[in-house]
Amino acid sequence: MYVAVKGGERAILNSHELIAETRRGDTSVPEVSTWQISEQLGLAVDRVMAEGSLYDRDLAALAIKQAQGDLVEAIFLLRAYRTTLPRLAVSLPVDTAEMLVRRRVSAAYKDIPGGQVLGPTYDYTHRLLDFALAAEEGVGDPEAPVGETPLEEGMPHVADILDYEGLIEPEVPAEDADEPFDLTREPMSFPADRDQRLQNLARGDEGFVLALGYSTQRGFGGTHPFAGEIRMGEVSIEIVPEELGFAIDIGDVVVSECHMINQFEGSAERPPQFTRGYGLSFGHNERKVMAMALVDRALRAREFGEEARYPAEDEEFVLYHADNVEAAGFVSHLKLPHYVDFQAELGLIRKLRREFEERQQKDAAE
Amino acid sequence: MNNSPEPQAARARWMGILARATRAELESAWKAIVEPPAYEFLRRPETGLAMVRGRAGGTGNPFNLGEVTVTRCAVRLADGTAGTSYAAGRDQRKAELAAIFDALMQTGERLRIEGSVIAPIARRQQTDRDLKSRKAAATKVDFFTMVRGDNPK
Numbered sequence: 001m002y003v004a005v006k007g008g009e010r011a012i013l014n015s016h017e018l019i020a021e022t023r024r025g026d027t028s029v030p031e032v033s034t035w036q037i038s039e040q041l042g043l044a045v046d047r048v049m050a051e052g053s054l055y056d057r058d059l060a061a062l063a064i065k066q067a068q069g070d071l072v073e074a075i076f077l078l079r080a081y082r083t084t085l086p087r088l089a090v091s092l093p094v095d096t097a098e099m100l101v102r103r104r105v106s107a108a109y110k111d112i113p114g115g116q117v118l119g120p121t122y123d124y125t126h127r128l129l130d131f132a133l134a135a136e137e138g139v140g141d142p143e144a145p146v147g148e149t150p151l152e153e154g155m156p157h158v159a160d161i162l163d164y165e166g167l168i169e170p171e172v173p174a175e176d177a178d179e180p181f182d183l184t185r186e187p188m189s190f191p192a193d194r195d196q197r198l199q200n201l202a203r204g205d206e207g208f209v210l211a212l213g214y215s216t217q218r219g220f221g222g223t224h225p226f227a228g229e230i231r232m233g234e235v236s237i238e239i240v241p242e243e244l245g246f247a248i249d250i251g252d253v254v255v256s257e258c259h260m261i262n263q264f265e266g267s268a269e270r271p272p273q274f275t276r277g278y279g280l281s282f283g284h285n286e287r288k289v290m291a292m293a294l295v296d297r298a299l300r301a302r303e304f305g306e307e308a309r310y311p312a313e314d315e316e317f318v319l320y321h322a323d324n325v326e327a328a329g330f331v332s333h334l335k336l337p338h339y340v341d342f343q344a345e346l347g348l349i350r351k352l353r354r355e356f357e358e359r360q361q362k363d364a365a366e
Numbered sequence: 367m368n369n370s371p372e373p374q375a376a377r378a379r380w381m382g383i384l385a386r387a388t389r390a391e392l393e394s395a396w397k398a399i400v401e402p403p404a405y406e407f408l409r410r411p412e413t414g415l416a417m418v419r420g421r422a423g424g425t426g427n428p429f430n431l432g433e434v435t436v437t438r439c440a441v442r443l444a445d446g447t448a449g450t451s452y453a454a455g456r457d458q459r460k461a462e463l464a465a466i467f468d469a470l471m472q473t474g475e476r477l478r479i480e481g482s483v484i485a486p487i488a489r490r491q492q493t494d495r496d497l498k499s500r501k502a503a504a505t506k507v508d509f510f511t512m513v514r515g516d517n518p519k
Binding site: 049050053054055056058059082085086087088089090091092093094096097100101102103110111115116117118119144145146147148149150151157159171172173174177180181182183184194195196198199202203233234236237239241243244246247248249250251252253255257259276278280281282 | 385412414417418420429434438503
């Protein structure tokens with residue numbers, strides 16, 4: 001229990017002034033613009049949009065500036081802002097096969113239709129600090145090489161190749177599927193279906209999802225995964241406004257997608273075949289979607305009649321703890337005054353201590 | 367507005383081009399009109415959210431991925447033609463201009479607006495897409511086999 005305490009108004013106002021000054025830093029250094037954050041700290045912006053569950057680069061950049069680069073705080077700011085806006089539409093499901101691909105790799109097939117496209121990746125960099133980036137004169141205007149022709153439009157998913165041979169579980173929409181679960185409108189409910197789990201993971205904390213995915217690789221729930229395909233690029237967003245009655249594009253968003261291909265030995269009802277783990281996220285968030293795909297597969301244990309023994313397979317554990325806004329809120333609430341609670345605990349400890357000492361004295365006397 | 371599929375496809379095309387246009391492009395196209403038409407708002411520019419959906423496994427049941435900011439607007443020209451716009455983002459002036467051009471595209475001005483506004487913006491958008499794709503294509507791996515001695519130059 002915490003109680004309302006009065007008397008801190010001036011201290012709070014002054015702390016706001018102090019945070020403003022601290023955020024600005026040394027005023028002899030030029031102030032960073034939200035435009036610079038959005039252009040030059042793009043991956044931070046991507047993470048904030050993904051976990052803030054709101055695609056708007058300018059707002060995410062503003063949140064990052066306001067939070068002084070604290071991404072979890074920035075995600076909180078973005079989530080708070082979204083509650084001020086009305087829901088105008090729901091999109092048709094994005095078609096990632098029609099993505100304007102900027103990166104697409106497979107660790108399962110070398111020669112995939114459309115090819116292995118590395119795109120803007122740090123994978124093959126040496127991870128040595130590049131002091132050229134710190135040079136006074138800056139980096140200038142780097143220009144990437146331009147291929148002679150664009151990539152083929154509409155790259156098929158690698159999983160479709162296996163699907164064609166019937167070696168992977170089919171993934172087709174159920175005809176009688178309900179409206180997808182929406183965590184922004186309904187409280188968490190269990191047992192959770194895959195739509196609820198995927199939404200939760202898509203906006204879940206990258207660190208938490210990464211650690212859970214890692215745990216499944218280290219033996220806390222083995223899924224024998226192959227990175228069937230990882231892709232990143234732009235997909236168009238289509239909505240059907242009521243007043244029009246037909247679908248229109250409202251623009252594009254960058255998404256990252258990962259298909260994990262996992263072993264499944266089969267059961268009485270199902271033949272041995274590969275099973276799928278899926279990750280999808282706003283922005284360029286490859287680590288996140290790979291981890292998400294591992295955890296998605298782990299959480300499907302019930303569906304395949306596997307015993308859920310490990311944390312990553314326990315949907316209540318995963319879903320209740322993946323959200324960093326909720327997690328940070330509950331941990332942070334310990335900072336609120338608990339003066340009365342603590343006085344009560346203090347009184348109790350003193351009483352127990354007195355009784356303990358009296359018992360000891362009595363024992364010594366005997 | 368005729369509701370047969372073909373005009374709808376045509377209108378969806380130009381609405382998509384307008385949604386992806388920059389405000390500067392629409393503003394300069396508007397300024398280039400010698401006698402700008404009078405219009406009134408059916409719905410003032412309004413910013414809200416669209417929930418973006420994905421599919422489990424890319425092709426399965428839909429799920430809610432997250433929201434995107436979207437701004438919409440509806441206008442009516444003096445002759446009664448209504449125009450609508452929806453565009454990702456929060457640019458209300460852009461939404462207003464896009465709605466006006468959507469209306470104009472349904473009038474006798476259609477061919478002129480298509481040639482002077484829609485087509486140039488569509489070309490710029492296609493050039494941008496091609497450039498992005500060609501830069502990605504430059505990072506495509508060319509595998510070759512070391513032992514056979516037939517490596518490409």
